[in-house]
Amino acid sequence: MQLIQYLINGISIGSVYAIIALGYTMVYGIAKMLNFAHGDIIMVGAYVSFCITSYLGLPAVASIVVAMAVCMLLGIFIEGLAYRPLRGTPSLTVLITAIGVSYFLQNAAQLIWGTAPKNFTSVVTMEPLHLFDGQLVITGEVILTVIVSAAVMIGLTLFTSKCKMGKAMRAVSEDRDAAQLMGINVNLTISTTFAIGSALAAVAGVLLCSTVPTLQPTTGSMPGIRAFTAAVIGGIGSIPGAMLGGIVLGVIETFSKKYISTDFSDAIVFAVLILILLVKPAGLLGKQTQEKV
Amino acid sequence: MLKIDDIHVYYGAIHAIKGVSFEVHEGEIVALIGANGAGKSTILKTVSGLMHPRTGHISFMGKDITHTDAYQLVRHGLAHVPEGRRIFLQMSVQENLDMGGFTQKSVQKEELDRIFQLFPRLKERRYQVAGTLSGGEQQMLAMSRALMSHPKLMMLDEPSMGLAPILVDQIFDIIKELHAAGTTILLVEQNASKALQIADRAYVLETGNITLSGTGAELARSDDVKKAYLGG
Ligand SMILES: Nc1ncnc2c1ncn2[C@@H]1O[C@H](COP(=O)(O)OP(=O)(O)OP(=O)(O)O)[C@@H](O)[C@H]1O
Numbered sequence: 195m196q197l198i199q200y201l202i203n204g205i206s207i208g209s210v211y212a213i214i215a216l217g218y219t220m221v222y223g224i225a226k227m228l229n230f231a232h233g234d235i236i237m238v239g240a241y242v243s244f245c246i247t248s249y250l251g252l253p254a255v256a257s258i259v260v261a262m263a264v265c266m267l268l269g270i271f272i273e274g275l276a277y278r279p280l281r282g283t284p285s286l287t288v289l290i291t292a293i294g295v296s297y298f299l300q301n302a303a304q305l306i307w308g309t310a311p312k313n314f315t316s317v318v319t320m321e322p323l324h325l326f327d328g329q330l331v332i333t334g335e336v337i338l339t340v341i342v343s344a345a346v347m348i349g350l351t352l353f354t355s356k357c358k359m360g361k362a363m364r365a366v367s368e369d370r371d372a373a374q375l376m377g378i379n380v381n382l383t384i385s386t387t388f389a390i391g392s393a394l395a396a397v398a399g400v401l402l403c404s405t406v407p408t409l410q411p412t413t414g415s416m417p418g419i420r421a422f423t424a425a426v427i428g429g430i431g432s433i434p435g436a437m438l439g440g441i442v443l444g445v446i447e448t449f450s451k452k453y454i455s456t457d458f459s460d461a462i463v464f465a466v467l468i469l470i471l472l473v474k475p476a477g478l479l480g481k482q483t484q485e486k487v
Numbered sequence: 488m489l490k491i492d493d494i495h496v497y498y499g500a501i502h503a504i505k506g507v508s509f510e511v512h513e514g515e516i517v518a519l520i521g522a523n524g525a526g527k528s529t530i531l532k533t534v535s536g537l538m539h540p541r542t543g544h545i546s547f548m549g550k551d552i553t554h555t556d557a558y559q560l561v562r563h564g565l566a567h568v569p570e571g572r573r574i575f576l577q578m579s580v581q582e583n584l585d586m587g588g589f590t591q592k593s594v595q596k597e598e599l600d601r602i603f604q605l606f607p608r609l610k611e612r613r614y615q616v617a618g619t620l621s622g623g624e625q626q627m628l629a630m631s632r633a634l635m636s637h638p639k640l641m642m643l644d645e646p647s648m649g650l651a652p653i654l655v656d657q658i659f660d661i662i663k664e665l666h667a668a669g670t671t672i673l674l675v676e677q678n679a680s681k682a683l684q685i686a687d688r689a690y691v692l693e694t695g696n697i698t699l700s701g702t703g704a705e706l707a708r709s710d711d712v713k714k715a716y717l718g719g
Protein backbone atom coordinates (compact mmCIF):
# COMPACT_ATOMS: atom_id res chain seq x y z
CA MET A 195 0.00 0.00 0.00
CA GLN A 196 2.90 2.29 0.88
CA LEU A 197 4.31 1.61 -2.56
CA ILE A 198 1.09 2.67 -4.25
CA GLN A 199 0.98 5.80 -2.12
CA TYR A 200 4.48 6.78 -3.31
CA LEU A 201 3.56 5.95 -6.87
CA ILE A 202 0.56 8.26 -6.69
CA ASN A 203 2.62 11.05 -5.16
CA GLY A 204 5.25 10.51 -7.84
CA ILE A 205 2.69 10.71 -10.62
CA SER A 206 1.33 13.89 -9.08
CA ILE A 207 4.63 15.76 -8.89
CA GLY A 208 5.52 14.22 -12.24
CA SER A 209 2.39 15.74 -13.72
CA VAL A 210 3.58 19.18 -12.64
CA TYR A 211 6.92 18.50 -14.31
CA ALA A 212 5.02 17.35 -17.36
CA ILE A 213 3.17 20.66 -17.68
CA ILE A 214 6.45 22.56 -17.36
CA ALA A 215 8.15 20.16 -19.77
CA LEU A 216 5.41 20.78 -22.35
CA GLY A 217 6.37 24.44 -22.36
CA TYR A 218 10.05 23.61 -22.74
CA THR A 219 9.44 21.14 -25.49
CA MET A 220 7.14 23.40 -27.51
CA VAL A 221 9.53 26.32 -27.39
CA TYR A 222 12.45 24.07 -28.24
CA GLY A 223 10.59 22.42 -31.10
CA ILE A 224 9.35 25.63 -32.68
CA ALA A 225 11.83 28.35 -31.77
CA LYS A 226 14.79 25.89 -31.69
CA MET A 227 16.07 27.33 -28.45
CA LEU A 228 16.38 26.29 -24.82
CA ASN A 229 14.41 28.81 -22.88
CA PHE A 230 16.36 28.50 -19.68
CA ALA A 231 14.15 31.13 -18.07
CA HIS A 232 11.08 28.93 -18.45
CA GLY A 233 11.38 27.67 -14.84
CA ASP A 234 11.37 31.21 -13.52
CA ILE A 235 8.12 31.98 -15.28
CA ILE A 236 6.64 29.32 -12.98
CA MET A 237 7.82 31.31 -10.00
CA VAL A 238 6.37 34.55 -11.38
CA GLY A 239 3.05 32.79 -11.98
CA ALA A 240 2.98 31.51 -8.42
CA TYR A 241 3.78 34.95 -6.98
CA VAL A 242 1.08 36.61 -9.06
CA SER A 243 -1.45 34.05 -7.90
CA PHE A 244 -0.26 34.48 -4.31
CA CYS A 245 -0.70 38.26 -4.48
CA ILE A 246 -4.18 38.04 -5.97
CA THR A 247 -5.47 35.68 -3.29
CA SER A 248 -3.54 37.00 -0.27
CA TYR A 249 -3.54 40.74 -0.87
CA LEU A 250 -6.67 41.24 -2.93
CA GLY A 251 -8.63 38.38 -1.39
CA LEU A 252 -9.95 37.22 -4.74
CA PRO A 253 -10.86 33.57 -5.35
CA ALA A 254 -8.26 31.03 -6.46
CA VAL A 255 -9.72 30.66 -9.95
CA ALA A 256 -9.38 34.39 -10.59
CA SER A 257 -5.80 34.26 -9.39
CA ILE A 258 -4.96 31.48 -11.82
CA VAL A 259 -6.49 33.34 -14.75
CA VAL A 260 -4.58 36.51 -13.90
CA ALA A 261 -1.35 34.57 -13.37
CA MET A 262 -1.76 32.94 -16.78
CA ALA A 263 -2.41 36.26 -18.46
CA VAL A 264 0.57 37.93 -16.77
CA CYS A 265 2.92 35.06 -17.65
CA MET A 266 1.63 34.98 -21.21
CA LEU A 267 2.48 38.64 -21.67
CA LEU A 268 5.79 38.15 -19.91
CA GLY A 269 6.64 35.25 -22.23
CA ILE A 270 5.78 37.27 -25.36
CA PHE A 271 7.71 40.24 -24.00
CA ILE A 272 10.85 38.20 -23.18
CA GLU A 273 10.81 36.51 -26.57
CA GLY A 274 10.35 39.76 -28.46
CA LEU A 275 12.89 41.73 -26.46
CA ALA A 276 15.61 39.21 -25.62
CA TYR A 277 15.43 36.31 -28.05
CA ARG A 278 14.03 37.62 -31.33
CA PRO A 279 16.92 40.02 -32.00
CA LEU A 280 19.28 37.06 -31.62
CA ARG A 281 17.51 34.82 -34.10
CA GLY A 282 20.03 33.42 -36.54
CA THR A 283 22.95 33.89 -34.15
CA PRO A 284 24.77 30.84 -32.71
CA SER A 285 22.65 28.88 -30.25
CA LEU A 286 25.19 29.44 -27.49
CA THR A 287 24.51 33.18 -27.62
CA VAL A 288 20.81 32.55 -27.20
CA LEU A 289 21.39 30.09 -24.36
CA ILE A 290 23.53 32.56 -22.43
CA THR A 291 20.89 35.24 -22.96
CA ALA A 292 18.27 32.85 -21.61
CA ILE A 293 20.38 32.20 -18.51
CA GLY A 294 20.65 35.96 -18.11
CA VAL A 295 16.87 36.33 -18.38
CA SER A 296 16.51 33.62 -15.74
CA TYR A 297 18.70 35.51 -13.26
CA PHE A 298 16.98 38.74 -14.14
CA LEU A 299 13.58 37.27 -13.25
CA GLN A 300 14.89 35.84 -9.96
CA ASN A 301 16.50 39.13 -8.98
CA ALA A 302 13.42 41.11 -9.95
CA ALA A 303 11.31 38.79 -7.79
CA GLN A 304 13.73 39.33 -4.93
CA LEU A 305 13.36 43.09 -5.24
CA ILE A 306 9.58 42.95 -5.44
CA TRP A 307 8.76 40.20 -2.97
CA GLY A 308 11.94 39.81 -0.90
CA THR A 309 13.88 36.63 -0.22
CA ALA A 310 11.80 35.42 2.73
CA PRO A 311 9.64 32.49 1.61
CA LYS A 312 5.91 33.16 1.35
CA ASN A 313 3.48 30.62 2.60
CA PHE A 314 1.35 29.74 -0.42
CA THR A 315 -2.22 28.72 0.32
CA SER A 316 -3.32 25.76 -1.76
CA VAL A 317 -5.89 26.58 -4.41
CA VAL A 318 -7.62 23.28 -3.66
CA THR A 319 -10.24 23.17 -0.96
CA MET A 320 -11.32 19.59 -1.42
CA GLU A 321 -10.90 17.15 1.51
CA PRO A 322 -8.39 14.35 0.88
CA LEU A 323 -9.82 10.97 -0.04
CA HIS A 324 -9.05 8.23 2.46
CA LEU A 325 -9.08 4.79 0.88
CA PHE A 326 -8.55 1.34 2.39
CA ASP A 327 -9.18 2.50 5.97
CA GLY A 328 -6.91 5.45 5.58
CA GLN A 329 -3.94 3.48 4.29
CA LEU A 330 -4.05 5.37 1.03
CA VAL A 331 -4.53 9.15 1.02
CA ILE A 332 -5.24 10.98 -2.19
CA THR A 333 -5.27 14.74 -1.76
CA GLY A 334 -7.32 17.14 -3.81
CA GLU A 335 -4.05 18.60 -5.10
CA VAL A 336 -3.07 15.23 -6.53
CA ILE A 337 -6.40 14.80 -8.25
CA LEU A 338 -6.40 18.32 -9.66
CA THR A 339 -2.79 18.10 -10.84
CA VAL A 340 -3.28 14.84 -12.67
CA ILE A 341 -6.53 15.98 -14.30
CA VAL A 342 -5.09 19.32 -15.36
CA SER A 343 -1.95 17.84 -16.86
CA ALA A 344 -3.88 15.19 -18.77
CA ALA A 345 -6.23 17.87 -20.07
CA VAL A 346 -3.32 20.07 -21.09
CA MET A 347 -1.68 17.25 -23.00
CA ILE A 348 -4.87 16.28 -24.78
CA GLY A 349 -5.61 19.91 -25.53
CA LEU A 350 -2.19 20.55 -26.99
CA THR A 351 -2.28 17.38 -29.05
CA LEU A 352 -5.63 18.38 -30.54
CA PHE A 353 -4.42 21.93 -31.05
CA THR A 354 -1.33 20.89 -33.01
CA SER A 355 -3.15 18.32 -35.11
CA LYS A 356 -6.44 20.08 -35.82
CA CYS A 357 -6.06 23.86 -35.53
CA LYS A 358 -4.60 25.97 -38.26
CA MET A 359 -2.28 27.76 -35.85
CA GLY A 360 -1.22 24.47 -34.28
CA LYS A 361 -0.37 22.98 -37.66
CA ALA A 362 1.47 26.17 -38.56
CA MET A 363 3.57 25.64 -35.43
CA ARG A 364 4.54 22.17 -36.60
CA ALA A 365 5.38 23.56 -40.03
CA VAL A 366 7.60 26.25 -38.50
CA SER A 367 9.27 23.65 -36.31
CA GLU A 368 10.11 21.52 -39.33
CA ASP A 369 11.22 24.12 -41.83
CA ARG A 370 11.04 27.80 -41.04
CA ASP A 371 11.69 29.05 -44.58
CA ALA A 372 9.24 26.66 -46.19
CA ALA A 373 6.64 27.72 -43.61
CA GLN A 374 7.15 31.34 -44.61
CA LEU A 375 6.63 30.41 -48.24
CA MET A 376 3.20 29.06 -47.20
CA GLY A 377 2.29 32.50 -45.88
CA ILE A 378 2.89 31.62 -42.24
CA ASN A 379 4.07 34.51 -40.11
CA VAL A 380 6.98 32.94 -38.24
CA ASN A 381 7.33 35.72 -35.66
CA LEU A 382 3.68 35.50 -34.76
CA THR A 383 3.89 31.71 -34.52
CA ILE A 384 6.88 31.85 -32.19
CA SER A 385 5.19 34.51 -30.02
CA THR A 386 2.13 32.29 -29.77
CA THR A 387 4.31 29.38 -28.71
CA PHE A 388 5.87 31.44 -25.94
CA ALA A 389 2.44 32.65 -24.88
CA ILE A 390 1.08 29.12 -24.57
CA GLY A 391 4.20 27.77 -22.87
CA SER A 392 4.26 30.62 -20.36
CA ALA A 393 0.57 30.33 -19.55
CA LEU A 394 1.16 26.64 -18.86
CA ALA A 395 4.10 27.58 -16.64
CA ALA A 396 1.76 29.75 -14.58
CA VAL A 397 -0.61 26.83 -14.13
CA ALA A 398 2.32 24.63 -13.16
CA GLY A 399 3.49 27.23 -10.65
CA VAL A 400 0.13 27.34 -8.91
CA LEU A 401 -0.11 23.54 -8.82
CA LEU A 402 3.45 23.18 -7.61
CA CYS A 403 3.03 25.67 -4.78
CA SER A 404 -0.29 24.12 -3.83
CA THR A 405 1.60 20.88 -3.22
CA VAL A 406 4.85 22.36 -1.87
CA PRO A 407 3.76 25.63 -0.28
CA THR A 408 7.06 27.50 0.13
CA LEU A 409 7.32 30.25 -2.45
CA GLN A 410 10.58 32.15 -2.96
CA PRO A 411 12.43 33.66 -5.94
CA THR A 412 14.30 30.41 -6.61
CA THR A 413 11.19 28.23 -6.43
CA GLY A 414 11.07 27.72 -10.18
CA SER A 415 14.67 26.90 -10.93
CA MET A 416 14.98 23.30 -9.69
CA PRO A 417 11.57 22.17 -11.02
CA GLY A 418 12.51 23.94 -14.25
CA ILE A 419 15.69 21.93 -14.57
CA ARG A 420 13.90 18.69 -13.69
CA ALA A 421 11.19 19.43 -16.23
CA PHE A 422 13.79 20.13 -18.87
CA THR A 423 15.32 16.75 -18.02
CA ALA A 424 11.85 15.24 -18.35
CA ALA A 425 11.44 16.80 -21.79
CA VAL A 426 14.78 15.32 -22.87
CA ILE A 427 13.97 11.88 -21.42
CA GLY A 428 10.66 11.87 -23.28
CA GLY A 429 12.21 13.12 -26.51
CA ILE A 430 12.47 16.87 -26.85
CA GLY A 431 9.94 18.32 -29.25
CA SER A 432 7.40 15.59 -28.55
CA ILE A 433 4.21 16.41 -26.63
CA PRO A 434 3.41 12.89 -25.35
CA GLY A 435 7.14 12.54 -24.69
CA ALA A 436 7.11 15.52 -22.33
CA MET A 437 4.16 14.04 -20.49
CA LEU A 438 5.73 10.59 -20.19
CA GLY A 439 9.12 12.03 -19.27
CA GLY A 440 7.58 14.20 -16.55
CA ILE A 441 5.76 11.32 -14.95
CA VAL A 442 8.73 8.93 -15.19
CA LEU A 443 10.91 11.56 -13.60
CA GLY A 444 8.42 12.36 -10.83
CA VAL A 445 8.05 8.70 -9.93
CA ILE A 446 11.81 8.05 -9.94
CA GLU A 447 12.38 11.12 -7.81
CA THR A 448 9.73 10.16 -5.26
CA PHE A 449 10.94 6.58 -4.97
CA SER A 450 14.57 7.52 -4.62
CA LYS A 451 13.67 10.05 -1.94
CA LYS A 452 11.74 7.45 0.02
CA TYR A 453 13.85 4.38 -0.50
CA ILE A 454 17.39 5.60 -1.16
CA SER A 455 18.24 9.10 -0.09
CA THR A 456 16.64 12.54 -0.12
CA ASP A 457 19.98 14.19 -0.72
CA PHE A 458 20.84 12.08 -3.70
CA SER A 459 17.46 12.06 -5.42
CA ASP A 460 18.54 14.63 -8.02
CA ALA A 461 21.76 12.77 -8.74
CA ILE A 462 19.75 9.59 -9.23
CA VAL A 463 17.32 11.35 -11.54
CA PHE A 464 20.16 12.60 -13.71
CA ALA A 465 21.85 9.20 -13.70
CA VAL A 466 18.62 7.75 -15.07
CA LEU A 467 18.52 10.49 -17.70
CA ILE A 468 22.01 9.56 -18.85
CA LEU A 469 21.13 5.85 -18.94
CA ILE A 470 17.99 6.47 -20.99
CA LEU A 471 19.86 8.67 -23.43
CA LEU A 472 22.59 6.07 -23.85
CA VAL A 473 19.99 3.53 -24.89
CA LYS A 474 17.67 5.87 -26.77
CA PRO A 475 19.57 8.99 -27.84
CA ALA A 476 16.42 10.68 -29.12
CA GLY A 477 14.55 10.08 -25.84
CA LEU A 478 11.72 7.66 -25.12
CA LEU A 479 9.30 9.04 -27.71
CA GLY A 480 11.76 11.15 -29.68
CA LYS A 481 11.22 11.42 -33.39
CA GLN A 482 13.54 9.44 -35.56
CA THR A 483 14.50 12.07 -38.11
CA GLN A 484 13.38 10.96 -41.52
CA GLU A 485 15.93 11.02 -44.30
CA LYS A 486 15.15 12.96 -47.44
CA VAL A 487 14.91 10.80 -50.52
CA MET B 488 4.16 41.37 -63.75
CA LEU B 489 7.55 40.84 -62.09
CA LYS B 490 10.28 43.41 -62.54
CA ILE B 491 13.75 43.02 -61.11
CA ASP B 492 15.87 46.10 -61.32
CA ASP B 493 19.63 45.94 -60.73
CA ILE B 494 19.62 43.90 -57.53
CA HIS B 495 22.73 43.11 -55.52
CA VAL B 496 22.40 40.29 -53.01
CA TYR B 497 24.95 39.22 -50.40
CA TYR B 498 25.46 36.29 -48.07
CA GLY B 499 27.46 38.10 -45.41
CA ALA B 500 30.56 39.20 -47.32
CA ILE B 501 29.83 36.99 -50.34
CA HIS B 502 28.50 39.03 -53.24
CA ALA B 503 26.20 36.44 -54.82
CA ILE B 504 24.11 38.55 -57.22
CA LYS B 505 25.91 41.40 -58.91
CA GLY B 506 23.38 43.69 -60.50
CA VAL B 507 20.73 41.53 -62.12
CA SER B 508 17.73 42.97 -63.96
CA PHE B 509 15.01 41.08 -65.77
CA GLU B 510 11.27 40.90 -66.23
CA VAL B 511 8.53 38.33 -66.35
CA HIS B 512 5.33 39.33 -68.15
CA GLU B 513 1.92 38.00 -67.38
CA GLY B 514 1.22 34.72 -69.17
CA GLU B 515 4.84 33.88 -69.93
CA ILE B 516 7.09 30.97 -69.10
CA VAL B 517 10.50 32.43 -68.36
CA ALA B 518 13.49 30.20 -67.77
CA LEU B 519 16.60 31.07 -65.80
CA ILE B 520 19.52 28.79 -66.58
CA GLY B 521 23.12 28.71 -65.43
CA ALA B 522 25.81 26.57 -63.89
CA ASN B 523 25.96 25.47 -60.26
CA GLY B 524 26.54 28.40 -57.96
CA ALA B 525 25.56 30.98 -60.58
CA GLY B 526 22.97 32.44 -58.21
CA LYS B 527 19.69 31.10 -59.62
CA SER B 528 18.29 29.98 -56.28
CA THR B 529 19.46 33.18 -54.64
CA ILE B 530 17.43 35.21 -57.14
CA LEU B 531 14.28 33.20 -56.44
CA LYS B 532 14.80 33.52 -52.67
CA THR B 533 15.23 37.24 -53.07
CA VAL B 534 12.06 37.59 -55.13
CA SER B 535 10.00 35.53 -52.68
CA GLY B 536 11.23 37.61 -49.75
CA LEU B 537 13.30 34.98 -47.93
CA MET B 538 16.24 37.28 -48.60
CA HIS B 539 16.40 40.96 -49.42
CA PRO B 540 18.71 42.75 -51.86
CA ARG B 541 21.22 45.21 -50.47
CA THR B 542 20.51 47.57 -53.38
CA GLY B 543 18.11 47.50 -56.32
CA HIS B 544 14.36 47.07 -56.57
CA ILE B 545 11.82 44.34 -57.14
CA SER B 546 8.22 44.98 -58.06
CA PHE B 547 5.38 42.52 -58.47
CA MET B 548 2.01 43.40 -60.02
CA GLY B 549 3.02 47.04 -59.90
CA LYS B 550 3.86 47.05 -56.18
CA ASP B 551 7.32 47.51 -54.75
CA ILE B 552 8.13 44.32 -52.84
CA THR B 553 11.86 44.84 -52.34
CA HIS B 554 11.58 44.63 -48.58
CA THR B 555 8.33 42.71 -48.17
CA ASP B 556 8.56 39.56 -46.08
CA ALA B 557 8.00 36.18 -47.65
CA TYR B 558 4.85 35.33 -45.72
CA GLN B 559 3.10 38.46 -47.00
CA LEU B 560 3.98 37.87 -50.63
CA VAL B 561 2.01 34.62 -50.74
CA ARG B 562 -1.13 36.70 -50.30
CA HIS B 563 -0.12 38.80 -53.32
CA GLY B 564 -0.17 35.69 -55.52
CA LEU B 565 3.47 34.72 -55.52
CA ALA B 566 4.42 31.08 -54.97
CA HIS B 567 7.93 29.67 -54.68
CA VAL B 568 8.61 25.96 -54.93
CA PRO B 569 12.07 25.91 -53.40
CA GLU B 570 15.12 23.89 -54.37
CA GLY B 571 15.08 20.46 -52.75
CA ARG B 572 11.26 20.57 -52.44
CA ARG B 573 11.26 21.39 -48.73
CA ILE B 574 7.94 19.69 -48.04
CA PHE B 575 7.05 19.05 -44.40
CA LEU B 576 8.33 15.50 -44.07
CA GLN B 577 6.66 14.74 -40.75
CA MET B 578 3.24 15.89 -41.88
CA SER B 579 0.81 13.96 -44.01
CA VAL B 580 0.25 14.77 -47.68
CA GLN B 581 -3.09 16.33 -46.77
CA GLU B 582 -1.54 18.46 -44.03
CA ASN B 583 1.12 19.67 -46.44
CA LEU B 584 -1.65 20.76 -48.79
CA ASP B 585 -3.46 22.43 -45.88
CA MET B 586 -0.32 24.42 -45.18
CA GLY B 587 -0.20 25.38 -48.84
CA GLY B 588 -3.69 26.81 -48.43
CA PHE B 589 -2.75 28.58 -45.20
CA THR B 590 -3.62 32.01 -46.61
CA GLN B 591 -7.01 30.93 -47.95
CA LYS B 592 -10.06 31.60 -45.83
CA SER B 593 -12.22 28.61 -46.60
CA VAL B 594 -11.50 24.94 -47.22
CA GLN B 595 -10.15 24.54 -50.75
CA LYS B 596 -12.37 21.74 -51.98
CA GLU B 597 -12.20 22.63 -55.68
CA GLU B 598 -8.49 23.29 -55.62
CA LEU B 599 -7.93 19.92 -53.95
CA ASP B 600 -9.99 18.17 -56.62
CA ARG B 601 -8.01 19.88 -59.34
CA ILE B 602 -4.71 18.91 -57.73
CA PHE B 603 -5.73 15.32 -57.25
CA GLN B 604 -6.72 15.24 -60.90
CA LEU B 605 -3.29 16.50 -61.90
CA PHE B 606 -1.55 14.17 -59.46
CA PRO B 607 -3.66 11.06 -58.84
CA ARG B 608 -0.69 9.55 -56.97
CA LEU B 609 -1.10 12.12 -54.24
CA LYS B 610 -4.73 11.27 -53.78
CA GLU B 611 -3.85 7.64 -53.12
CA ARG B 612 -1.27 8.75 -50.59
CA ARG B 613 -3.33 11.48 -49.04
CA TYR B 614 -2.93 10.38 -45.40
CA GLN B 615 0.60 9.04 -45.75
CA VAL B 616 3.44 10.86 -44.00
CA ALA B 617 5.17 12.98 -46.64
CA GLY B 618 8.64 11.78 -45.60
CA THR B 619 7.80 8.33 -46.95
CA LEU B 620 6.97 9.56 -50.46
CA SER B 621 9.36 8.90 -53.33
CA GLY B 622 11.39 11.76 -54.74
CA GLY B 623 9.00 12.23 -57.65
CA GLU B 624 5.96 12.20 -55.41
CA GLN B 625 7.63 14.73 -53.12
CA GLN B 626 8.16 17.04 -56.09
CA MET B 627 4.50 16.65 -57.06
CA LEU B 628 3.53 17.47 -53.50
CA ALA B 629 5.78 20.52 -53.43
CA MET B 630 4.13 21.85 -56.59
CA SER B 631 0.63 21.00 -55.38
CA ARG B 632 1.27 22.67 -52.08
CA ALA B 633 2.25 25.86 -53.88
CA LEU B 634 -0.88 25.65 -56.08
CA MET B 635 -3.08 25.69 -52.98
CA SER B 636 -2.40 29.41 -52.57
CA HIS B 637 -3.82 30.21 -56.05
CA PRO B 638 -0.61 31.80 -57.33
CA LYS B 639 -0.52 34.22 -60.22
CA LEU B 640 3.21 33.68 -60.56
CA MET B 641 4.80 30.36 -59.71
CA MET B 642 8.55 30.14 -59.32
CA LEU B 643 9.99 26.64 -59.61
CA ASP B 644 13.55 25.88 -58.53
CA GLU B 645 14.90 22.80 -60.33
CA PRO B 646 11.68 20.79 -60.34
CA SER B 647 13.33 17.98 -62.32
CA MET B 648 16.27 17.53 -59.95
CA GLY B 649 17.01 13.88 -59.22
CA LEU B 650 14.07 12.50 -61.19
CA ALA B 651 14.00 9.71 -63.75
CA PRO B 652 13.53 10.88 -67.38
CA ILE B 653 9.93 9.73 -67.54
CA LEU B 654 9.09 11.70 -64.42
CA VAL B 655 10.94 14.72 -65.76
CA ASP B 656 8.69 14.64 -68.83
CA GLN B 657 5.66 14.35 -66.61
CA ILE B 658 6.71 17.33 -64.47
CA PHE B 659 7.31 19.44 -67.58
CA ASP B 660 3.91 18.44 -68.98
CA ILE B 661 2.32 19.60 -65.78
CA ILE B 662 4.18 22.90 -65.88
CA LYS B 663 2.77 23.42 -69.39
CA GLU B 664 -0.67 22.50 -68.16
CA LEU B 665 -0.49 24.99 -65.27
CA HIS B 666 0.69 27.62 -67.69
CA ALA B 667 -2.17 26.87 -70.06
CA ALA B 668 -4.55 27.28 -67.13
CA GLY B 669 -3.30 30.83 -66.63
CA THR B 670 -0.38 30.68 -64.21
CA THR B 671 2.74 32.63 -65.13
CA ILE B 672 5.91 30.58 -64.62
CA LEU B 673 9.46 31.48 -63.67
CA LEU B 674 11.51 28.35 -64.03
CA VAL B 675 15.04 27.65 -62.80
CA GLU B 676 16.54 24.53 -64.36
CA GLN B 677 19.76 22.55 -64.74
CA ASN B 678 18.01 20.68 -67.52
CA ALA B 679 18.55 23.54 -69.94
CA SER B 680 17.32 21.84 -73.10
CA LYS B 681 13.95 20.97 -71.55
CA ALA B 682 13.62 24.40 -70.01
CA LEU B 683 14.40 26.21 -73.25
CA GLN B 684 11.88 24.05 -75.12
CA ILE B 685 8.96 25.24 -73.07
CA ALA B 686 10.16 28.77 -72.26
CA ASP B 687 8.86 31.84 -74.07
CA ARG B 688 11.96 33.68 -72.99
CA ALA B 689 15.08 32.76 -71.08
CA TYR B 690 18.05 34.30 -69.30
CA VAL B 691 21.49 32.83 -68.76
CA LEU B 692 23.09 33.59 -65.43
CA GLU B 693 26.84 33.37 -64.82
CA THR B 694 28.35 34.03 -61.39
CA GLY B 695 25.81 36.62 -60.39
CA ASN B 696 25.36 38.33 -63.78
CA ILE B 697 22.97 37.82 -66.66
CA THR B 698 25.13 37.20 -69.71
CA LEU B 699 22.57 36.23 -72.36
CA SER B 700 18.87 36.60 -72.94
CA GLY B 701 16.41 35.86 -75.69
CA THR B 702 13.51 33.64 -76.62
CA GLY B 703 13.76 30.00 -75.64
CA ALA B 704 14.34 28.99 -79.25
CA GLU B 705 17.03 31.64 -79.82
CA LEU B 706 19.01 30.54 -76.80
CA ALA B 707 18.64 26.88 -77.70
CA ARG B 708 20.30 27.70 -81.04
CA SER B 709 23.03 29.91 -79.56
CA ASP B 710 26.50 28.41 -79.76
CA ASP B 711 27.51 29.69 -76.32
CA VAL B 712 24.52 28.08 -74.69
CA LYS B 713 24.97 24.86 -76.64
CA LYS B 714 28.56 24.60 -75.55
CA ALA B 715 28.03 25.44 -71.90
CA TYR B 716 24.64 23.99 -71.04
CA LEU B 717 23.41 21.66 -73.73
CA GLY B 718 26.45 19.41 -73.94
CA GLY B 719 27.81 20.52 -77.31
N1 LIG C 1 23.61 30.17 -47.28
C1 LIG C 1 24.67 30.61 -48.00
N2 LIG C 1 25.73 31.17 -47.39
C2 LIG C 1 26.79 31.61 -48.09
N3 LIG C 1 26.88 31.55 -49.41
C3 LIG C 1 25.86 31.00 -50.09
C4 LIG C 1 24.70 30.51 -49.42
N4 LIG C 1 23.85 30.03 -50.34
C5 LIG C 1 24.44 30.22 -51.52
N5 LIG C 1 25.65 30.80 -51.39
C6 LIG C 1 26.58 31.16 -52.47
O1 LIG C 1 25.92 32.01 -53.37
C7 LIG C 1 26.21 31.67 -54.71
C8 LIG C 1 24.93 31.39 -55.48
O2 LIG C 1 24.27 30.26 -54.92
P1 LIG C 1 22.88 29.71 -55.46
O3 LIG C 1 22.43 28.68 -54.52
O4 LIG C 1 21.99 30.85 -55.72
O5 LIG C 1 23.34 29.06 -56.82
P2 LIG C 1 22.47 28.23 -57.86
O6 LIG C 1 22.64 28.91 -59.16
O7 LIG C 1 21.10 28.04 -57.37
O8 LIG C 1 23.26 26.85 -57.89
P3 LIG C 1 22.71 25.35 -58.06
O9 LIG C 1 22.48 25.13 -59.49
O10 LIG C 1 23.84 24.51 -57.56
O11 LIG C 1 21.49 25.23 -57.23
C9 LIG C 1 27.13 30.48 -54.64
O12 LIG C 1 28.45 30.93 -54.82
C10 LIG C 1 26.97 29.95 -53.25
O13 LIG C 1 28.16 29.40 -52.78
Ligand SMILES: [Mg+2]
Nearest residue numbers: 527528529570
Ligand atom coordinates in the same frame (compact mmCIF):
# COMPACT_ATOMS: atom_id res chain seq x y z
MG1 LIG D 1 20.04 26.42 -56.82
